[in-house]
Amino acid sequence: MVKSYKICAIFVLASILALSGCTTNVHNNNQSSVEEHQQQDTEVGYKVPIYPNSEEIKHMPDEELWSSFNISSSLDRKAYVSVSEPGEIYDWYNKNVNDKDIIEKNFLKNPQTNEVDFYYLKLKNDSYGAFIVIMNSRGDMPDDIKSMFAIAQGAWSLVDACEPFMNEQKHNEPGKNSYQDLGLGEGSVVFDITPLADNAYSYIEPLGNLNPGSGHTFPTDHGAFWFKNPFTDTPIYDVRVPAEGVITSVYYRQEQWPDGSGHEDEYYNDYKVMIAHTNTFYSYLDHIWELDASILSQTGELKLGDNPVYIVVHKGDIIGKTGGRKGAQRGLDWGIIDFSKTLQYIHPERYGWYAHSAHFLEYCNQSLKDSLIDKIGVPDRNVKRTAKPLWGKADFDQQGKLVGNWFLQDINLNDPLAEWTKHLSFVYDVWDPQPIRVAVGGSLSIPAILYQVYGNTPDPADVSLKSGKVVYKLQGTEEYGETSIKATLLVEMIDNETIKVEGFNGWVSNPTFTENAKYYIR
Numbered sequence: 001m002v003k004s005y006k007i008c009a010i011f012v013l014a015s016i017l018a019l020s021g022c023t024t025n026v027h028n029n030n031q032s033s034v035e036e037h038q039q040q041d042t043e044v045g046y047k048v049p050i051y052p053n054s055e056e057i058k059h060m061p062d063e064e065l066w067s068s069f070n071i072s073s074s075l076d077r078k079a080y081v082s083v084s085e086p087g088e089i090y091d092w093y094n095k096n097v098n099d100k101d102i103i104e105k106n107f108l109k110n111p112q113t114n115e116v117d118f119y120y121l122k123l124k125n126d127s128y129g130a131f132i133v134i135m136n137s138r139g140d141m142p143d144d145i146k147s148m149f150a151i152a153q154g155a156w157s158l159v160d161a162c163e164p165f166m167n168e169q170k171h172n173e174p175g176k177n178s179y180q181d182l183g184l185g186e187g188s189v190v191f192d193i194t195p196l197a198d199n200a201y202s203y204i205e206p207l208g209n210l211n212p213g214s215g216h217t218f219p220t221d222h223g224a225f226w227f228k229n230p231f232t233d234t235p236i237y238d239v240r241v242p243a244e245g246v247i248t249s250v251y252y253r254q255e256q257w258p259d260g261s262g263h264e265d266e267y268y269n270d271y272k273v274m275i276a277h278t279n280t281f282y283s284y285l286d287h288i289w290e291l292d293a294s295i296l297s298q299t300g301e302l303k304l305g306d307n308p309v310y311i312v313v314h315k316g317d318i319i320g321k322t323g324g325r326k327g328a329q330r331g332l333d334w335g336i337i338d339f340s341k342t343l344q345y346i347h348p349e350r351y352g353w354y355a356h357s358a359h360f361l362e363y364c365n366q367s368l369k370d371s372l373i374d375k376i377g378v379p380d381r382n383v384k385r386t387a388k389p390l391w392g393k394a395d396f397d398q399q400g401k402l403v404g405n406w407f408l409q410d411i412n413l414n415d416p417l418a419e420w421t422k423h424l425s426f427v428y429d430v431w432d433p434q435p436i437r438v439a440v441g442g443s444l445s446i447p448a449i450l451y452q453v454y455g456n457t458p459d460p461a462d463v464s465l466k467s468g469k470v471v472y473k474l475q476g477t478e479e480y481g482e483t484s485i486k487a488t489l490l491v492e493m494i495d496n497e498t499i500k501v502e503g504f505n506g507w508v509s510n511p512t513f514t515e516n517a518k519y520y521i522r
Helices: 007-016 029-036 063-067 086-096 293-299 348-356 364-372
Strands: 021-029 054-057 077-083 102-110 115-125 129-134 147-154 201-205 223-227 236-240 245-256 269-280 279-288 305-313 316-324 331-338 404-408 423-428 438-442 451-452 468-477 486-495 498-505 518-521
Touching: 086 102, 086 129, 086 147, 115 305, 129 269, 201 331, 245 293, 269 316, 279 293, 279 498, 293 305, 293 316
Parallel strands: none
Antiparallel strands: 021 054, 054 077, 077 147, 102 115, 115 129, 129 147, 201 223, 223 331, 236 316, 245 269, 245 305, 269 279, 279 331, 404 423, 404 518, 423 438, 438 451, 451 468, 468 486, 486 498, 498 518
16 A cells, blocks of 8 residues: 555656656667576676667666665666556566566555556566566656656665565555544544535435446445536536645546547546545545646646645635536546545455545535435436435445455455456445346456346355355346346355356356356455
């Protein structure tokens, strides 16, 4: 888990690289040079290939670059820039170094934005090794430069000591909440206004929404306002601060307009703003398309990705605009992080900050809450949530039962929420908790969609080790217009925290496991 105040090291690193001088020495690697670099070198011990067409920074950066990752000056250290994206470079190294040499590899994300901050690899060959770290370029660099990366090579004892110092798992005791001391005290706040005017939205979404196509294979952990007529040219609405606080992060994306919007192949700006109301209580507003000038004047130049900031804001301040994006922005997310609460996941530590999620309705004063409760529903579908809690539920895990969230066994456990295509959930409908829902993120041999269960049985809350193999006949939902899709899921609990699963297209009688079966864990 990454502390928001420690993420600034990434930007220190990027700044140093950007200011370190002109770049020269273009590397055009072919396969023979890759193999050559993989051989041990008598001077530095272990040489890794240089990513093709990258450019070495001629003047070495300041020592702070290396100290940020505990990279010793006794190692052979070089830094480069490239026109390729960081993920492409990371994938290239995974393919062009020997698998047996990769001791550790990972990518670290900002838990507030769920976006990659940087990638790294550790390589070892006998008593020598190399450390590679890859990240986005800065906005003040040439437009064609997309990435920066650094390589340190030498004695394994020194390489082994290299690490991203932001890694929470190495710098915090297990179970500790990783929030920062902003001098705001502790505890939750009570809201008496919402971020949007009442006439801006048609309904409020509870916790527990499912939509694998948008990355929500697990039930959503935030509330949302859905605009009126989002598929037409909706009006532009002000977004306001719901309570006193400090903006600690602005996440900047550029999203592609969807088909039918009239702007195909074009991109629009999209921002997520994280606000600390106290040291232990945050709210975030996601899908703002324009930031107010009063905010931009304090952020400095924003780059794509996370931008740590410190901006004091007051209740009712306008921080930006939303709406006005036909078919693209359908609503505004309002999420809550309350470190005094932890959702009932089997392994809450795998959910980072989002293990402390809640719905904003829980924190509204009674008058505001009463006025909003009736808006929990979808007027166009004549659907309302009547089950308690009215604001929904995100956590369904039960020890020793099938119900709840599951991660594919080979998922990156340092950031398991990132790979949502490796998620699988056996839960219930967000509006009516009686119908069973199975959400498939990917990885199985059936379409990655939300399914209803034919006959609404067996209930995953009743499936345990004693149940043996169970079969689900699945069908796409009316909600997403996918009822023509049918599939069969064969599931068996191997132990209390492991299941064996295989998907088959269509409804199959008496299915049996094959080599295509997958294992999922809690």
